[in-house]
Amino acid sequence: MNLVNNFVDPQSKKCYIIKPMQIGVGFSSNNDHIKAAQEAFNEASSAINRRRPDLALLFNTLKLSHPLVLKTIRDSLGDTPLLGLSSPSIIVNRGSCKNGLAIALFSFPEDIYFNTTCVKEISLNNASSSGEKLGDDLLYGCKGIRRNLSIIFLDGQIPEGENIIFGMQKKVGRSFPMVGASTLGPVYFNNSILNNAACGILFGGKLNFGLGVKHGWQPLGKPRRVTLSSGNTAQEIDNKAAASLYQEYFAKDSSSLKKDLKHISPFYPLGIDISGKKEYLLRSLSSIGESGSLAFNGDIPQGSRIRLMISSKEYCLESTRQAAQLAKESLKNQKAKFILIFNSLARSMLLGRQENIEISAIKEVFGADVPILGAYTLAEEAPLNSTDYLGIPYYHNNSIAILAMAG
Amino acid sequence: MFEANIITILIATLIIIYLTAMLLTKMQKAKQLEQEAEELKKSLDNMDEQAKIIVRTDMELNRIQEELDKKISGLYALQKLSHSISMTLVEDQIFQRLSPEHIDELGFEKSLIFFWNKKGGEFYTKAALGYAEEEKELISAHLNGNKEKFLSLIEADETLSSITMPENFIDKNTLRSIFKASYFILSPILPKQSECGFIFIGTEKTDTLITEGDEELIKILATQLGQALENARLFEKTWNSQRELEEKVGERTQELTAALEEVKKMNKRKTDFVSSVSHELRTPLTSIKGYAAILLTGKLGEIPTEAKQRLEKINRHSDELGHIVNELLDISRIESGKVTMSLEPWDLREVINKIEDLLSGQLKEKKIDLEILVQPKDFKVLIDQTQIGRVFINLIGNAMKFTPANGKISVSGKKKDGMIQVDVSDTGCGIPQEAKDSIFEEFFRVENSINQEVKGTGLGLALVKRIIEAHQGKIWVDSVMGKGTTFSFTLPQG
Numbered sequence: 001m002n003l004v005n006n007f008v009d010p011q012s013k014k015c016y017i018i019k020p021m022q023i024g025v026g027f028s029s030n031n032d033h034i035k036a037a038q039e040a041f042n043e044a045s046s047a048i049n050r051r052r053p054d055l056a057l058l059f060n061t062l063k064l065s066h067p068l069v070l071k072t073i074r075d076s077l078g079d080t081p082l083l084g085l086s087s088p089s090i091i092v093n094r095g096s097c098k099n100g101l102a103i104a105l106f107s108f109p110e111d112i113y114f115n116t117t118c119v120k121e122i123s124l125n126n127a128s129s130s131g132e133k134l135g136d137d138l139l140y141g142c143k144g145i146r147r148n149l150s151i152i153f154l155d156g157q158i159p160e161g162e163n164i165i166f167g168m169q170k171k172v173g174r175s176f177p178m179v180g181a182s183t184l185g186p187v188y189f190n191n192s193i194l195n196n197a198a199c200g201i202l203f204g205g206k207l208n209f210g211l212g213v214k215h216g217w218q219p220l221g222k223p224r225r226v227t228l229s230s231g232n233t234a235q236e237i238d239n240k241a242a243a244s245l246y247q248e249y250f251a252k253d254s255s256s257l258k259k260d261l262k263h264i265s266p267f268y269p270l271g272i273d274i275s276g277k278k279e280y281l282l283r284s285l286s287s288i289g290e291s292g293s294l295a296f297n298g299d300i301p302q303g304s305r306i307r308l309m310i311s312s313k314e315y316c317l318e319s320t321r322q323a324a325q326l327a328k329e330s331l332k333n334q335k336a337k338f339i340l341i342f343n344s345l346a347r348s349m350l351l352g353r354q355e356n357i358e359i360s361a362i363k364e365v366f367g368a369d370v371p372i373l374g375a376y377t378l379a380e381e382a383p384l385n386s387t388d389y390l391g392i393p394y395y396h397n398n399s400i401a402i403l404a405m406a407g
Numbered sequence: 408m409f410e411a412n413i414i415t416i417l418i419a420t421l422i423i424i425y426l427t428a429m430l431l432t433k434m435q436k437a438k439q440l441e442q443e444a445e446e447l448k449k450s451l452d453n454m455d456e457q458a459k460i461i462v463r464t465d466m467e468l469n470r471i472q473e474e475l476d477k478k479i480s481g482l483y484a485l486q487k488l489s490h491s492i493s494m495t496l497v498e499d500q501i502f503q504r505l506s507p508e509h510i511d512e513l514g515f516e517k518s519l520i521f522f523w524n525k526k527g528g529e530f531y532t533k534a535a536l537g538y539a540e541e542e543k544e545l546i547s548a549h550l551n552g553n554k555e556k557f558l559s560l561i562e563a564d565e566t567l568s569s570i571t572m573p574e575n576f577i578d579k580n581t582l583r584s585i586f587k588a589s590y591f592i593l594s595p596i597l598p599k600q601s602e603c604g605f606i607f608i609g610t611e612k613t614d615t616l617i618t619e620g621d622e623e624l625i626k627i628l629a630t631q632l633g634q635a636l637e638n639a640r641l642f643e644k645t646w647n648s649q650r651e652l653e654e655k656v657g658e659r660t661q662e663l664t665a666a667l668e669e670v671k672k673m674n675k676r677k678t679d680f681v682s683s684v685s686h687e688l689r690t691p692l693t694s695i696k697g698y699a700a701i702l703l704t705g706k707l708g709e710i711p712t713e714a715k716q717r718l719e720k721i722n723r724h725s726d727e728l729g730h731i732v733n734e735l736l737d738i739s740r741i742e743s744g745k746v747t748m749s750l751e752p753w754d755l756r757e758v759i760n761k762i763e764d765l766l767s768g769q770l771k772e773k774k775i776d777l778e779i780l781v782q783p784k785d786f787k788v789l790i791d792q793t794q795i796g797r798v799f800i801n802l803i804g805n806a807m808k809f810t811p812a813n814g815k816i817s818v819s820g821k822k823k824d825g826m827i828q829v830d831v832s833d834t835g836c837g838i839p840q841e842a843k844d845s846i847f848e849e850f851f852r853v854e855n856s857i858n859q860e861v862k863g864t865g866l867g868l869a870l871v872k873r874i875i876e877a878h879q880g881k882i883w884v885d886s887v888m889g890k891g892t893t894f895s896f897t898l899p900q901g
Contacts, residue, residue, distance in 0.1 A: 031507075099508065221458030222451040249462045267469055268462060308458070310465060350469075352476040 021407040022107040023338040024048040025371035027092045029100035036064055036101055037072035044105040045076075047371070053077065053105035055114060055201070057340075058084030059375045060101035062185050067193060069101060074191055081116045083199050085153045086185025089348065091341050091374030093363070095356040096348070104338065104373045109407065111206040113145055118189035118199035124159040130198065131167020138202035139171060145204040147172070149211075151340070151403070152180035152200035153187045156378035160231055162298050162395040164198055165381055169393070172202070178393040179211055179403045180381035181342040182297075208406040210330030213382035215282050215344075215399040216319025219271055219307035221249070229302040232286075233295045237306065241292030246285070249308055258288050266346035269398050270296065273305040277384050282309060284346060284397040297379050298395045311398075316350050320358045320400050324365035327404040334406035336366045341374025342401040348376050358400070366404065474618065477514055481624045484512030488628065492635045496642040501635045502534035510536055513624065515610045517588060519543070520596070520632070521550060522604035523558065530554060533604065542587065549585045553577055561605055564598040566626040568617050569609075590617050594629035597636060606632065675743070682739040685732045692732065696725040734866040738849065741873040748791040748877050752901030755786040755820055755827065762799040766807070774812040777803070780819035786827045787901035794874045795898070801867040802831040802894050809835035809857055809892070826880065826897040837888040846884060847872040871896075 024047025028039035045053075056077055060069060065086040073082065092102045108114070117137035122130040138150060150172060154161045161182050169176065180200070189199040203209075224245065228236035237245050246257055250264065257264070264285065271280030283296040300306075328336065339362065348355045362372070382401040383393045491504040502520055510518050517537030521530045530550045535543050550557055556577055560567070569590045572579045583589060588609025596604045606629050699721045702710060710718065740746040759779055770777050788795075799818075806816045814834040821828050838846060838853055845851045850865040875882045875896045886892040 098511070220461060221455045249459050250466065251459070251463060263466065263470060263473070267466070308462065310462065349473075352472055353479060 019107065019109050021109055021112065021337055021405070022048040022051060023104060023371060023405065025092065025102055025104045025338075025373050027094070027097075027100060027102045029097060031099075033064060033066045033068040034072050037069045037103075038076075040101050040103045041073055041076045041105075044103045048105050048107050051107045053080050054108045055106040055116070056080055056082040056084075057104040057106075057373060058082060058101065058188055059090045059103075059373055060084070060086055061090055061097065061099050062086050062088055063099050064101045065185050065193070070188060070191065070193060073103065082188060082190050083116060083118075083151075083153060083201060084188035085181065085183040085375055086187075087183050087375035087377065088185075088345065089376045091343065091359060091372060091376070093359075093368070093372045095359050096376070102373050104340075104371065106338075109206075112407070113142070113204040115140065115142055115202045115204075116189075116199070118187070118192075118194065118197055120194055120197045122155075122158050122164065122196050122198060127158060127160050127163035128167035131164035131169075132171055133167075134164065134198055134200055135168040135171025138168075138200055142202060142204050146206075148177065148203045148205070148207045149209055149403075150176065150178045150180075150200055150202045152178065152198060152381060154180065154182040154198045154379075154381075155187055155195055156182035156184050158182075158196055158198070160299070161198075161379065162232070165393065165395050168200075174392050175383075176393070177209075177211060177383060178381055179213075179340070179342065179401050181375060181377040181401075182379040182381075182395075183375060183377055184345075206407070208331060208334055210327035210336075210404045210406075211382060211402070212323035212326030212328075212330075212404075213380065213384070213396065213399055213401040214319035214323040214326075215279070215311075215396065216315040216317075217269060217271060217280070217282055217309035217311040217398060218315060219280060220310045221308050223273070223305050223307050226300055226302055226304050226306055229300050232283075232297070232299050233289070233293050234300045235291070235293045237294075242294040243288050243292040245308070246288075246294070254288065254292065261285065261288065266349045266398070267311070269309050269346070270300070271307045271309040272300065273307070274384060274394075279384055280307065280309065281384060281394055282397045282399065297397050309398075311350060313351055313354065316347055317357060317361055321361050321365065323400050323402045324362045324404075327402045328365055331404055331406045336370045336404040336406050338405045339366055339370055339372045339374075340403040340405075341372060342377045342380045342382075343374060344380060344396075344398045344400065345376045345378065346398040347400060362402065474620070478620050478624075481513050481621070484509055485624060485628055485631075487512075489631050492631065493638075495635075496639050498636060498639040498643070501632065501639060505534055505536065507536050510608065513608065513628075514621065515592075515608045516612070517586075517609050519546065519586070519607040520604060521547075521557075521607070522596075522602060523554075523561070525601050528554075530557065530604075538587075546585055557605070560593070561595040561598050561603050564595050566592065566594040566622050566629070568592040568622050570617050571622070587611065589613050592617065592622055592625040594622075594625045596629045597633040600637075605629070678739040678742050681735050682743070685736045685739070688732050689729070689736075692725055692729055696722060696729070699725065731864045731866065734864055734870055738866060738870050738873055741870075741877055746794075746877070748794060750789045750791055750878075750899075752787050752789055753792050753795075754784055755788050755829070755898075756781045756783040758788075758790070758792060758795055759799060759818055762796060762803060765800065766803055769807060770816075773807055773810075775807055775810055776813075776815045778815060778817040780817055781829075786820050786822070788827050788898040789901040790878060790898055791874075794877070798871045798874050798896070799831075801871045805867065805894075806831060806833035806835060806892070809833065811835070822900075823897070825900065827900055828895055828897050830893050830895045832891060832893040834891045837890055838884065838886040838892050839888060843884055843886065847882070 024044040026040040026043030026045070026047065028036040028043070030036040030039055056073070058070070058073060089096050089098050090100060090102055115138055117134065119130045119134045134152070152168070154164060158164070165178070186193050186195045187197055187199050188194070189197070224238045226234050226237055227239045228234070234242040236242055243254060243257065246264065247253065250257065250260070252260065266284060269282040269284040271282055274281050283298050283300050285294055286297050287295045289295065341362065343358065347358070351358065359372070380396040380399045380401040381393055382396060382399070488505070488509045492501050495501055495504065505518065510516065519535050519538065520533040522533050524531050530547065532543055532547060538546070560576065567573070567576070569579055569583065572582070582591070586607060586609055589611055591607060591609030593605055593607050596606060606625065608625055699718050701707060703715065703718050703722065737746070756779070759781060763777060763779065766777070803816060810816060810833045816831070816833045819830050836855065836857065842853045846853065847868050849869040852865045872882050878898055880897040880899065882894065882896040884892060884894050
């Protein structure tokens, strides 16, 4: 039987029967909230042979973000921990979907541990301390255990969400592998639908995983320097009002720039040159201030060298392939059992009607039968050098972060 | 000492010269570097200018792509929606097919369809997506408060949007607040008909860009809804007419069935009557014939010649009457199903041979040639040989009756539609056209000189018809006056 492996603990010499990791994903696009939840749960449950799941992830589109959905799933799950998010569009094996919900059910072997937690009522003033609390709570009970990975979901409406990552890194370590997403809707934690909140999972033990993050945007034009900034707002670039950079490039005055923000922001982010890193860290424009300042989805440090970035469908798709390949290479020749994807909404806009070619490319790398769960996000959290264990997780824009689990 | 000083001076001079040269070289290099830096800066600036062109072109391309994607998505949605609404011919179901997904794919969130009720003189809601009940009522009230304007808009058959709304129509912002939509499109449905309406489709998203393409798309949707509606109404009309027709046909069929039943009953009564009368006639007829025969023998005393002549007449007429009675009985028995046909496979030629033997004397006497064109084993028929024998006797007998001397009678056969068709033709006087339909009726006799001379019961062909029909066959006649007659009948294959 290949369903179980015998494991002998070298210290205690005791023999354990280790159940293999099983992960099943179920999907439904039924407009009826209860039916949708039941259909998706049943599909996921049958994929793990009706075993009692240890953990559940729920991703749904904004249309199906309803207490009835959560209640129906909770009724089936019992006290199994549940984390989730809402997004304008979710990703499953069949492609991206604007109306539906997907559930991933995990049944882990005994040598994989995890802890879940959430922090609520996060505001501008307490983002960093909330991150620290998130880190502390995730570490609780994990002392003495080899820690592997953390997955976090943030409500994208939280101002300066990046500070949550910084706060958390203070506790779990700067280089600790992390993958996460800031979403457009609320996050789920067990029985609650939460706004202004963040929730996370910390894995320990023998989890075999691979991470890949790429964006595919290329620098364009001459480098510039952020001469005055604070947090996510750049006041001056090259000693001029920050907005003049975009005004010059797009030949638009401030008001028409504001009007066209929807068409500029996703396609032309700024790239921050991180010393020692090959890839630029992207920052997409979120608003233009009256004084000509620019606010971004993520911090833009004063003194950083920046470039205007541009991409194309081909570059975008190639970066997806690279991210998938990076995640696969880290699995040590084991076949992936599950793929978690956080894909920027900007990429979806760039690819337009062809957005599903990204999912096809990922399936080409891992195999079409590997269950996929993903969401389109406002920001992605992942290490910049994905395969490097020492890679520091950053708050990304316009990127695709792929987590593959094997075992 | 002097020499030493000179050497020092020379060395110092040389050093100065060297240093000056070095300085000049450095200065030249610095100038060169400065020039290069300047060129590099210029290149960077040029590159930046090129980048600006690239970015602006790229942005334009993205915008076109976005517009194109939107149009393609809209067209796909329209195609799906058109397919969906064309699949039903029930008026109410057409509007139920309009789903939030379709509206979303068209790039909007909400939709309303209003129709004009001519009798009530007001607009009513046919479909609403993305609106609460109270919102629907509010919109309906506003619409009916400005019904003339909306009616004139429908009559003008103009598709309008929040971008192209004319000044003289209702204030754009008022419509925005009533319909709770920042951007919208309004398009008439069936503008030329009395029961007309319009579709409203809108979004609350402030960044929506409504283009001419969107207006065209919604106009197409409105036209297709109108067409589907017309089809549904036409179908309902046709359906109702068909139902009316079916009901009428049903009624007529019932009436005809009842009449047929009545005819059948009457026919049965007639058959029963003929049968019982025939039976009743046969017994006294036998007695009459018996007594006449005894008297004729003279055993009861000598009979005067005149009385003998009368008795012979009684005897002959009794035979004729007996023949009529027997044929009537046969017809009524066949009609009532009392005679069962004992069907067996027979060689047609063999059946005809027997008749030929039987009639050969009469044929010779009348100098009529009987030509049998059916060869042995040509056709096998499933028949009651005795009854079909009677058919041949009757038909050939008739032909003999109406064919003058030196005439010809021929019997031929052929396969047709799984049956065997037999034709009995003569070169006789023929049957008038008007008599053809009645020739198989009981007691019908064609009015001609021969019939006036030759006696007949008028039951022979009626009996033939009954026998053929009892074999699941058909009989008919073709005739040309003065040239001859052909009786054709069909028999099942053996």
